Amino acid sequence: MPGDETAEQLLPLLVIIPIFAAAVLIAVGQRLPGRLVGAVTLIVVGLVGVGDTAALIITWHRRIVSWLGGWRPGRGGSGVGIAFQADQLSAGLILLAAGLMIVALAFSWHYFQTPGSHFHALMLFFLAGMTGFALAGDIFTMFVFFELMGVAAYALTGLKVEDPSAVQGAINFGIVNSVAAYLSLIGIGMVYARTGELNLAELSRSLAGDHSPFVVIAFVLLCIGFLVKAAVVPFHFWLDDAHAVAPTPVCVLFSGVMVELGLYGVLRVYQVSFADTAVADGIGRLLLVLGIATAAVGAVMCLLQRHLKRLLAYSTIAHMGMFLVALSTGDPESLAGIMLFVLGHAAVKGALFLCAGILLDRFGSIDEFTLWGAGRRLRGWDGIGVRSIFGLAALGLAGLPPFAAGLGKSLAETAMSEAGAGWGPAFMIIVSALTGGAVLRVWLRVVVGAGSEPEGIEAEGMSGDEEQMEVDVGEDIPNRMIISAGVLVAIGCGLGLVPSISAGVTAAAARFLDTHGYVAAVLHGRIGYPRAAAPAPPGWDLHGLLLSGLTMAAACAVAALAVLRPRLPGGQRPSRVVRTPVRLLRRMHSGRVGDYVVWLLIGVGVTAAMLAPG
Amino acid sequence: MSRRVRMILLVVGLLGAVTVLAVGVSGLPAFGGHHHPYRDLAVAASLRHATANVVSAVNFDQRALDTFGEETILVASVAGVAALLRPVRRERRRRRPDVPVMDSTRLLTAVFFPVTLLIGIDVMAHGAITPGGGFQGGVVLATGIHLLYVGGRYRLLERMRPLPLFEITEAAGLVIFIAIGAAGLAVAGHVFTNILPQGQLGRLISSGTVVLLSGAVGMAVVSSVVILLAGFLDQALALEEVPDTDQDSDGAEEAAR
Amino acid sequence: MTAVLGYYPYAVAGAIVLLGLVGIAISRDLVHAVVCLSVCQSGTYVFLLAVGFQYGGVAPIFGSTVHRGTPVVDPVVQALSLTDIVVSAAVTSMLLALVIQIAKRRGTVDPDELRSLKG
Secondary structure, eight states, X not given: OTTHHHHHHHTTHHHHHHHHHHHHHHHHGGGSOHHHHXXXXXXXXXXXXXXXXXXHHHHTTBOEEEEGGGOOOOTTSOOSSOEEEEOHHXXXXXXXXXXXXXXXXXXXXXXXXXXXXXXXHHHHHHHXXXXXXXXXXXXXXXXXXXXXXXXXXXXXXXXXXXXXXXXXXXXXXXXXXXXXXXXXXXXXXXHHHHHSOOBHHXXXXXXXXOOSHHHHHHHHHHHHHHHHHTTOTTSOHHHHHHXXXXXXXXXXXXXXXXXXXXXXXXXXXXXXXXTTSTHHHHHHHHHHHHHHHHHHHHHHHHHTOOBHHHHHHHHHHHHHHHHHHHHTTOOHHHHHHHHHHHHHHHHHHHHHHHHHHHHHHHHSOOBTTTTTTGGGGOOHHHHHHHHHHHHHHHHHHHTOTTSHHHHHHHHHHHHHHHTTOTHHHHHHHHHHHHHHHHHHHHHIIIIIOOSXXXXXXXXXXXXXXXXXXXXXXXXXXXXXXXXXXXXXXXXXXXXXXXXXXXXXXXXXXXHHTOHXXXXXXXXXXOOBOOOOOOOXXXXXXXXXXXXXXXHHHHHHHHHHHHHHGGGSTTOSSOOHHHHHHHHHHHHHOOSOHHHHHHHHHHHHHHHHHHHSOO | OOHHHHHHHHHHHHHHHHHHHHHHHHTSOOTBOSOOHHHHHHHHHHHHTTOSBHHHHIIIIISHHHHHHHHHHHHHHHHHHHHHTOOOTTEEEOOOOOOOOOXXXXXXXXXXXXXXXXXXXXXHHTTTTSSOOHHHHHHHHHHHHTHHHHTTOHHHHHHHOOHHHHHHHHHHHHHHHHHHHHHHHHHHSSTTXXXXXXXXXXXXXXXXXXXXXXXXXXXXHHHHHHHHHHHHHIIIIIEEEOOOHHHXXXXXXXXXX | OHHHHHHHHHHHHHHHHHHHHHHHHTOSSHHHHHHHHHHHHXXXXXXXXXXXXXXXXXXXXXSSSSOTTSOBOOHHHHHHHHHHHHHHHHHHHHHHHHHHHHHHHHSOOOXXXXXXXXX
């Protein structure tokens, strides 16, 4: 059919176009006016977004497989070329990346026009890295684009060079992620030595039926980079440092899509290449244990924060834990629920970060206690906008219907209870309530001014008073900032209402888990999907509404309890049983890169031990 | 964590990591074996495209996307370093006197400067037929230019490397790479296809687009390394902080009241 | 004995990587930490090149002396190592730029003395 080939031929352009634009900006960007540079960047990202949408529409019906340079595999099924593969899930992820970047660029329209900051070029490189990583069908290509994502991210994190903690956060981020990438490279080398292949589909055939411990070790080392990127405990320490200091639009991208790409990397490599090996015996156990630990650490640390961006970062970590726990069952329904949860989470978390950025620019601080009651000082439409967007996004994060985050959560909970993990819904409700409650507590304190001056255990921790304003907005907050946050909240709400989205993620999950289909498409060109009975698109049902309502109530209770605790009898000083482990947990997050590398080494051993057969 | 706790945990972590690596390594084929299937495929494909240096064929012909990504990483890191080392409000440039250097060093650098530049260009141009290529030749060229700094002639070095020009050539290296890839898309339907006639094995003009891509990469690498070194040398030699005299005098006035 | 020799280069590579990691973990100077990161990556080059070696193989440059049938070492891992080296240079330069800025803002490059990101 004419036009079939066009998608294959144009797929790599989604990576090449942002790099081309970034190169041009590096060469001539210093001489052009700032608005032109911003406009060009927005247009290029918009173009990539249109391409991603086209890819998503095409992948609804078939995969897109593109062999770069025309190096198709020969008759034996082995080749020398690099393949790009797009199915619904990867097309959805790259569209998410482009969409979040458009909102971030709109928010930061006048940011960083200081000469020499190369902000827009770095954002374009970041987008290219994320797109290439999601599309790559070859483990070394995944490594290369992973490093491209990383290099752009380190520079973007440390961009506020006048702020000492910004450069410290960036260096912690850089060293830990680089160590992880080099360990991944050893894993790649091991896999290559054993099989002589680097392509995921070819590896699927070579490693099939291999039940030796070697394959487990190779998988662990290969995925260390992705696990660190996904901020899984004990590899998560860099995330809170990086989020605390990175510019606000960059934080939106980190929490919304970069961390989720790490999880995608693990899942893709496992599902295509290692699903038929000894790894399959232990992967459920691994995801479950790591997920519970990640969610617990994230939720507890989230409640202990007074620095808003760090609080949101720990909330992201807690959500990653929930994703891992839900995915440990391995069935398509929970994957579909998690995909929807990721989309909804990206929208509301992005909106929350943008609100935090607005507060930072308006009041010069991002500390929950300093900003106590500050929301009441916002006047007019600006004030109404910020207060309502912040509140809606906080409720959406806690699972308010019809937000997509809530729908995805209830789908995942249903899938988990059907798969036999009856405690799953309870776990997810508790974690969502704790993190949602923390954000609602912030809303109550900052926007409403409820409760009294906080003290005691909560007053420790990193203060948000030293953050520098990113843009001096004065009394009048620019409309584009509020509108971008509002657009994200609206999208987060709308995604949960459109039935074709939930139908789409269900189909996408089933197709992602179809290893045979992937291999046949990449190696033999059979790119159509197998015919399957289209199930009824899952939506909000009574069960889901009840669970979401329960989560919301729990979150509000947590927030109210936190705000009113000093007034309660016996609530003044928490008992020693609570204080000591909390202090210990806090001391572990020390901001020192030496500690982080030690935890990374321990994590390698622990991960391997959990995957070990028997 | 105190240092003692960190040491203990480090030992624990190392034990785990050593076990992991040992188990992994024991599953590898023994060192120096014969079985390298990807090598056989790569050699065959390289000879089909008349490229004598198989490493260059793998880099620029078969796995050109990885090389493109790597070149992009280099350009992105240069942009990142430029952004991170940008002068902030309280810094200004100043002229430092040239550091005195021994006469023998000056003589040696004066002799080796043109030789190194020639070697660099040679390595870059013959990337398809001898060991070398764009990356290697580019690095030799860039460090050759900095022999001037070693020889104590920093101001001459500054004149020889106009930074705006190098920023343009760096971006141009990446753009030319993209252009050749796009030409492959237009002509043969796949990006990075080797569309030029490949000629005969072992001649200077052979292997099609490998030589052109190698040259583009070389251009980008020379410019990138020069810009990176310029940024760091500036930090060390040329930028200094302006002392905050206004604040001090205000403080003294306050104290005096 | 030959069994041990068969894995010796991989052991060396692993030792270099772990030495680099130990260096970062106990470092008192960020420049030292970044250089240890470089050392850690050198271990990966040794590993990759060891994977590709063949006894009796020559360099994979074909011409008058090396014909089609001559055994050559694996060129693919050499290409991967080349990519790895460039990535390492890029990341190292970025991290060193960050170290310079830390030195300027804080006056110290001791990672244990940097206290602003606690809790």
